[in-house]
Every structure is written in C-alpha cells, then in structure tokens.
Amino acid sequence: MAFVATCIEATARLLNTPYQEVYQRMKKVGLIENYIVPHYETLHSESRENVAAGIAECLKEWEGKR
Numbered sequence: 001m002a003f004v005a006t007c008i009e010a011t012a013r014l015l016n017t018p019y020q021e022v023y024q025r026m027k028k029v030g031l032i033e034n035y036i037v038p039h040y041e042t043l044h045s046e047s048r049e050n051v052a053a054g055i056a057e058c059l060k061e062w063e064g065k066r
Helices: 002-015 019-029 031-036 040-044 048-064
Strands: none
Touching: 002 019, 002 031, 002 040, 002 048, 019 031, 019 048, 031 048
C-alpha cells in the first residue's frame, strides 16, 4: 500500500491537484485495483517521475472511456 500512496502523491504533484481528488478519480475508474496493483513489479522498477506520468496519462484515458 505504501507504493500505491506514493503513486497517488506523485501523480497529484504532477497534475497540481490535491491527492484526495486524484485518489477519488483513480478509485472511480478502478485504476488502483486494475492497473497499479497488478503492475506493481513493472511500475516499481521505474522512476517516480515516469510512474507519475504514465499513471496520469492512464487516468485521463480511462476517465475518457466513461
């Protein structure tokens, strides 16, 4: 769970958005359970900046599908 929290915080900083809002957006589209957790091994090996950029892009894409 610490990694998930780091992902949320880093993405929030990148998007200049409160982490609570980013968490709610991720939760709404299932990003934590369906992307971050299953891909932990791959994501964990990337830099924090790359992870945040990838998650932000994924979040925007998944939100657009709803």
